[in-house]
Amino acid sequence: MTDALLDVRDLQVEFDTEDGVVTAVNGVSFSVEPGETLAIVGESGSGKSVSALSIMGLIEKPGRIARGHVDFDNRDLRSIPEREYRKLRGGDLAMIFQDPLSSLNPAFRVGDQIAEALLTHTYESKKAARRQAAVLLDVVGIPQAGDRARDYPHQFSGGMRQRAMIAMAIANKPKLLIADEPTTALDVTIQAQVLEVLRKAQRETDAAMLLITHDLGVVAGMADRVVVMYAGRIVEEGTLDELFYAARHPYTIGLLNSLPRLDSDRRKPLRTIPGTPPSVLNLPPGCALAPRCLYVQDHCLEDRPELTAVGPETHRSACFRSAELPALVGVVTDASS
Amino acid sequence: MSGPLLEVDGLVKHFDVKAGYFGGDGGVVHAVDDVSFALDRNETLGLVGESGCGKSTTGRLVLRLLEPTSGTICFDGTEIHSLRGRALRDLRRRMQIVFQDPYASLNPRMRVQEILAEPMVIQGRRREVKARVPQLLDMVGLHSEHATRYPHEFSGGQRQRIGIARSLALDPDLVVLDEPVSALDVSIQAQVLNLLAELQERLGLAFLFIAHDLSVVRHISDRIAVMYLGKIVEIGAAAAIYSGAGHPYTQALLSAVPEPDPRRERARRRIVLEGDLPSPIDPPTGCRFRTRCWKAQELCETEEPALVDRGQGHPVACHFADVSVNA
Numbered sequence: 194m195t196d197a198l199l200d201v202r203d204l205q206v207e208f209d210t211e212d213g214v215v216t217a218v219n220g221v222s223f224s225v226e227p228g229e230t231l232a233i234v235g236e237s238g239s240g241k242s243v244s245a246l247s248i249m250g251l252i253e254k255p256g257r258i259a260r261g262h263v264d265f266d267n268r269d270l271r272s273i274p275e276r277e278y279r280k281l282r283g284g285d286l287a288m289i290f291q292d293p294l295s296s297l298n299p300a301f302r303v304g305d306q307i308a309e310a311l312l313t314h315t316y317e318s319k320k321a322a323r324r325q326a327a328v329l330l331d332v333v334g335i336p337q338a339g340d341r342a343r344d345y346p347h348q349f350s351g352g353m354r355q356r357a358m359i360a361m362a363i364a365n366k367p368k369l370l371i372a373d374e375p376t377t378a379l380d381v382t383i384q385a386q387v388l389e390v391l392r393k394a395q396r397e398t399d400a401a402m403l404l405i406t407h408d409l410g411v412v413a414g415m416a417d418r419v420v421v422m423y424a425g426r427i428v429e430e431g432t433l434d435e436l437f438y439a440a441r442h443p444y445t446i447g448l449l450n451s452l453p454r455l456d457s458d459r460r461k462p463l464r465t466i467p468g469t470p471p472s473v474l475n476l477p478p479g480c481a482l483a484p485r486c487l488y489v490q491d492h493c494l495e496d497r498p499e500l501t502a503v504g505p506e507t508h509r510s511a512c513f514r515s516a517e518l519p520a521l522v523g524v525v526t527d528a529s530s
Numbered sequence: 531m532s533g534p535l536l537e538v539d540g541l542v543k544h545f546d547v548k549a550g551y552f553g554g555d556g557g558v559v560h561a562v563d564d565v566s567f568a569l570d571r572n573e574t575l576g577l578v579g580e581s582g583c584g585k586s587t588t589g590r591l592v593l594r595l596l597e598p599t600s601g602t603i604c605f606d607g608t609e610i611h612s613l614r615g616r617a618l619r620d621l622r623r624r625m626q627i628v629f630q631d632p633y634a635s636l637n638p639r640m641r642v643q644e645i646l647a648e649p650m651v652i653q654g655r656r657r658e659v660k661a662r663v664p665q666l667l668d669m670v671g672l673h674s675e676h677a678t679r680y681p682h683e684f685s686g687g688q689r690q691r692i693g694i695a696r697s698l699a700l701d702p703d704l705v706v707l708d709e710p711v712s713a714l715d716v717s718i719q720a721q722v723l724n725l726l727a728e729l730q731e732r733l734g735l736a737f738l739f740i741a742h743d744l745s746v747v748r749h750i751s752d753r754i755a756v757m758y759l760g761k762i763v764e765i766g767a768a769a770a771i772y773s774g775a776g777h778p779y780t781q782a783l784l785s786a787v788p789e790p791d792p793r794r795e796r797a798r799r800r801i802v803l804e805g806d807l808p809s810p811i812d813p814p815t816g817c818r819f820r821t822r823c824w825k826a827q828e829l830c831e832t833e834e835p836a837l838v839d840r841g842q843g844h845p846v847a848c849h850f851a852d853v854s855v856n857a
Contacts, residue, residue, distance in 0.1 A: 236715035236716060236717065237715055336805075350806045350807075352806060353806070380580035380581055380742065380807075381580065381742060381743075381744070381783060381786045381787060382580060382782055382783060382786045382802075382803045383580075383806070384786065384788070385785075385786035385788075385800060385802050385803075386802055386803070388788070389800075389802055407715065407716060408788060409716070409790035410787065410788025410789050410790045410795075411788045412790070413788065413789060413790050413791055413792045413794075413795045414788050414789075414792075414795040433792045434792060434793075437790065437791065437792050438792075447717060448716055448717060449790060451716060451717050451719070451720035452716065452720070452745070452790050453720070453723065453745045453746055453748065453749035453750075454745055454789065454790070454791075455744070455745055455748060455772060455784070455787060455789060457749065459748065459749060459768060459769070462724045462727065462728075463720040463723055463724055463749070464720070465717065465720040465721045465724060466717040466720075467721075469685045469687055469688070469718065470685075470715070470717075
């Protein structure tokens with residue numbers, strides 16, 4: 194056992210489909226230390242959300258965890274009975290989803306839904322739970338929290354609903370908060386508010402966070418460490434600065450380059466990653482990025498590179514050319530500018 | 531070739547809301563309220579703002595997909611509101627739209643060649659179809675063998691390319707791009723943005739680029755109009771808006787954009803706005819932004835600030851607009 198709060202080892206998640214077995218997550222390992230924020234970044238279909246659902250024990254048929262370990266707080270989550278799992282969910286292990294409207298029950302008052310989370314885990318008195326629900330709504334910045342606790346979800350705006358979700362998630366002081374695209378559905382000024390609330394909630398509960406997102410801007414402002422996923426596998430892992438300033442995988446570099454920035458050269462063509470992500474039904478035999486990679490060599494098409502250390506032990510990349518990549522990227526930059 | 535291609539003056543669009551079955555008072559949604567701007571040939575005007583600010587409604591009014599409550603829209607010198615019959619059909623040929631959702635905006639039962647041919651068929655130019663379809667596919671980076679496939683056989687990015695090809699079928703002068711890349715993955719977004727810039731250069735198109743993502747808008751636009759609750763609060767050259775925003779809302783919007791740069795994120799001074807967007811059924815008196823503004827004073831409640839140059843070099847609708855904040 195390690196001292197990590199969450200330790201995911203060699204996770205493989207498969208889904209049965211009409212077209213065959215899809216391996217959505219393929220041999221993924223990562224860990225989260227107490228209090229730290231780990232971001233999992235990837236585009237649609239990269240396996241980032243499925244990884245999160247696996248930790249929560251929420252993979253349902255036709256999906257299944259085919260292999261791997263999920264250890265949380267020194268317990269093996271794959272072997273505990275469902276009854277134990279239920280105690281963990283919303284307790285030590287809480288999750289915030291992208292769409293708050295579909296995660297809140299439209300038929301119950303917001304405050305009562307938060308109180309229910311409290312009664313399930315820590316509170317016995319209904320009255321005390323209701324009072325605490327209002328306190329929590331106040332913590333996440335809902336004005337007149339006492340009154341608004343009696344509102345139904347449809348009476349809340351999108352940003353307020355997401356705050357209510359956060360209040361519910363932190364109700365029982367979780368050790369780990371999993372946030373799956375928590376601000377993707379929100380407008381930019383509301384996103385800024387919700388990210389601020391998320392930071393505050395994390396501070397006040399000392400929770401570790403697993404942040405699932407496609408938005409590298411959100412990652413830059415929230416995470417301590419980052420894992421980049423592509424086609425079901427981790428392609429690069431490192432601290433925030435390692436990833437953003439010394440990336441060693443062509444996919445990470447490509448993602449960072451393809452973003453228009455507030456201070457970039459206007460109208461200069463963006464450097465894109467050519468092509469489209471592969472179908473998980475039909476992955477190339479070698480490196481999954483090879484067909485789109487600017488630095489591809491013959492053997493990349495046949496052999497798959499393992500995730501290996503590049504420099505400090507926190508930084509790992511799955512690319513045969515990771516060592517020469519900084520020089521290669523420099524050459525390409527010069528040629529294109 | 532004189533005067534701007536598109537000139538919008540005092541545009542207003544109100545939607546009536548009926549009282550619902552469960553009560554509710556009904557009323558009037560002030561979706562677009564006194565909006566004016568001009569767009570030149572071969573120019574891109576970015577229209578930014580958050581949901582409900584009226585940017586998409588403005589786009590649809592410009593295309594005459596909606597009838598305005600009041601105000602005028604001149605396209606190439608002609609007031610479009612009075613056009614009927616042939617003249618209207620000819621106008622429609624010259625202005626096109628690309629939608630946000632590349633899944634919903636392509637008919638799943640039509641092959642790509644039928645999708646691309648439809649505008650020509652409607653305009654009575656069926657004879658051009660055969661030569662034009664491969665041309666259009668090539669223009670957007672697809673292959674002629676894609677013509678016989680159905681939309682579901684394509685990825686999101688490729689579908690958006692098909693949507694763009696369809697908008698170009700009739701050789702338009704103006705294309706309204708309504709959040710054209712916001713449904714796409716990051717790596718695909720950049721491809722489509724590059725394609726749009728290239729097409730504009732090649733075909734001399736004017737773009738009305740509607741989006742909520744400020745980094746994207748800045749990248750593609752020559753000029754930018756920032757909308758809040760149905761009104762333009764600031765309009766000017768892209769560089770000027772980003773380096774010297776005068777309106778508090780523009781400043782807040784810019785400071786809220788998460789940047790993919792940890793050092794800047796750590797150092798940044800964030801303006802986090804209080805509260806939510808007020809209802810467009812009952813917008814605040816005076817300045818519509820005052821309920822969330824940290825600079826608001828009594829004057830803001832009683833008097834609506836005009837959209838005029840207050841020393842910024844571009845029009846700003848704020849009584850207390852900053853002059854060059856980023857100096």
